[in-house]
Amino acid sequence: xxxxTSPLAGHAIGLAAVPDPVFSGAMVGPGTAIDPERKPxxxxxxxxxxxxxxxxxxxxxxxxxxHGVLTHLGIDTVQLNGAGFDLLVAKGDTxxxxxxxxxxxxxEVEAAGKSPICPVVALEATAGQLSDIQEHGQVTPDxxxxxxx
Numbered sequence: 307x308x309x310x311t312s313p314l315a316g317h318a319i320g321l322a323a324v325p326d327p328v329f330s331g332a333m334v335g336p337g338t339a340i341d342p343e344r345k346p347x348x349x350x351x352x353x354x355x356x357x358x359x360x361x362x363x364x365x366x367x368x369x370x371x372x373h374g375v376l377t378h379l380g381i382d383t384v385q386l387n388g389a390g391f392d393l394l395v396a397k398g399d400t401x402x403x404x405x406x407x408x409x410x411x412x413x414e415v416e417a418a419g420k421s422p423i424c425p426v427v428a429l430e431a432t433a434g435q436l437s438d439i440q441e442h443g444q445v446t447p448d449x450x451x452x453x454x455x
Contacts, residue, residue, distance in 0.1 A: 437455065
């Protein structure tokens, strides 16, 4: 089983509340979403693994069991072309749960007209493989978002 923890502090809102039909419809995969605290901070790795995809606005970590987790920092933030995002690791790096991956500021994302909501998605998973999905309440980077079996 893979335990996926929150990459940021904020409020769990569930995928259905994401203002993007691809994420809210779970087309990318099942999971949840975080409405982040409105202050500069760091998104951290939600599990131990290897960074297999690294963009300013999104990253994927795959653990030893082959479970890939996408953390997407905001909605439509690819349109910011990396402005306001500072990468702290690179594709191919091995990371530990809780290790800072990207420095960003949700306030700047909102000021640019984008949603700072952050989907956290289990790639190539079915909804039935996830349990204990956190969709409400405050979360911190050590809070479990979901378990993947």
